[in-house]
Amino acid sequence: MIEALLQAILEQVDQPKKDLEHNLRALLNEAVTKMDLVSREELERQQTALNSANQKLIALQEQVKTLETLLQK
Template identity: 75%
Template sequence: MIETLLQAILEQVDQPKKDLEKNLRALLNESIEKLDLVSKQELERQKTALNLANQRLTALQQQMSTLEKMVQDQK
């Protein structure tokens, strides 16, 4: 009987803890969504895209310099 009573008390104490945890998680998730953050994966994808764009820009600048030199040499 004491075990049953003790178990019932522990269950009653545990439920508010679970409710509080659930409410805090919901509140934190809502706050994070308002911050308009991006995931680490999205950040990595954007960094990769930026690196590729920079490499392409560098290649195009080199091509342009070569073409400008060719035009200057023809004059």
């Protein structure tokens, strides 16, 4: 009888823990969604695109300098 009572008490204690965990997970998911975060893969893709754009910009700047030099002659 004591064993059954103890088991019933443990089950009653365990349920609020599960409810709290569920509510915390939902709250954290909502908070992360509102933060407008990006994934590591997206960040790396954007860094690659930025590096590529910077290289093209440097090449174009060199072309402009070359053309300016030619025009001054």
